Amino acid sequence: MQFKAIYRTAQHPILSIELFPPKTEKGRAHLEKELAQLMQHQVGFVSVTYGAGGSTQNNTLDLVKRIRAQYGVTTVPHFTCVGASRQSILAYANRAIAEGAENMVALRGDPPRGQTTFVPAPDGFRYAYQLVVFLKERFGDRLSLAVAGYPEGHVETRDLATSIEHLKIKVDAGADLVITQLFYDNADFFRFRDMAVKAGINVPIVPGLLPITKYSQIDRITKLCGASIPADLTKLLLSFEDGSPDQQMAGIAAAIDQAGELLENDVPGIHIFTLNNSFATAHMVEALGHYFE
């Protein structure tokens, strides 16, 4: 099912989850188990990251194909412009469509490690909106596209108003959905959403949530992507040993509160960055499952 239909026809908010393709046999066996747990919930769609952490495009499409075949759930590949020529973009999208994809998350990607600025590939694209234009020109309604939004502004464009102008360009180019970067202060999301709506962005804006189960790990991720963890949440989490069961439960409780407030305030769904673990998602669904029925 395409994004548009998923959000238009639902009588309730949509729970969606993000996974990454494991690189090792151990990682694959782990994901197998975790996926079986995750798929017991009312999952509207699964998205699979691309390239992040060094995975290859085959890993993404292979995992997408396998999950779709095994669980019959809408499964969506991500794609980034990193190192991608127009020809390789076409090859990727053609394979994805041939294997049953109706959606894609269209991204620019981050500069490779060691580089500070993004350098487009020869015959490739500098910005995600160019990828959206290209995919829409070539594939039209065969692919419904989601793009990334940044409640605290993108790390390279800290100014929120400018970030939203850039988001508007991506949506006007043909995106049907915005999924946000992780954030921990709902005030950031509500401000971002208000500004986006005022700017004329009228596709669903789905908050992306990453429950904190190991503070040091998430602190690193937030610093890389320019998100912040509020001081009171940091203080609470640092009162427990890093990654301890107490810290995990405090992080999950905070994620439940955060998601609960969002769901009470008209979000079309929540998108959980699972990091391939079902534990936090299971707790969140146990507490908030009634919203997704």
Ligand SMILES: Cc1cc2nc3c(=O)[nH]c(=O)nc-3n(C[C@H](O)[C@H](O)[C@H](O)COP(=O)(O)OP(=O)(O)OC[C@H]3O[C@@H](n4cnc5c(N)ncnc54)[C@H](O)[C@@H]3O)c2cc1C
């Ligand atoms: C939900 C989600 C999923 C993600 N999945 C992945 C993944 O699978 N793999 C991965 O590697 N990364 C992933 N990312 C990270 C993403 O690739 C990075 O955040 C990247 O730095 C920006 O990608 P983008 O698509 O938002 O780029 P863009 O929208 O192109 O923005 C990149 C920068 O350029 C600026 N900009 C955009 N348009 C213009 C313009 N017209 N003129 C001037 N400046 C402009 C923006 O403000 C921003 O600073 C994901 C992020 C999110 C939120």
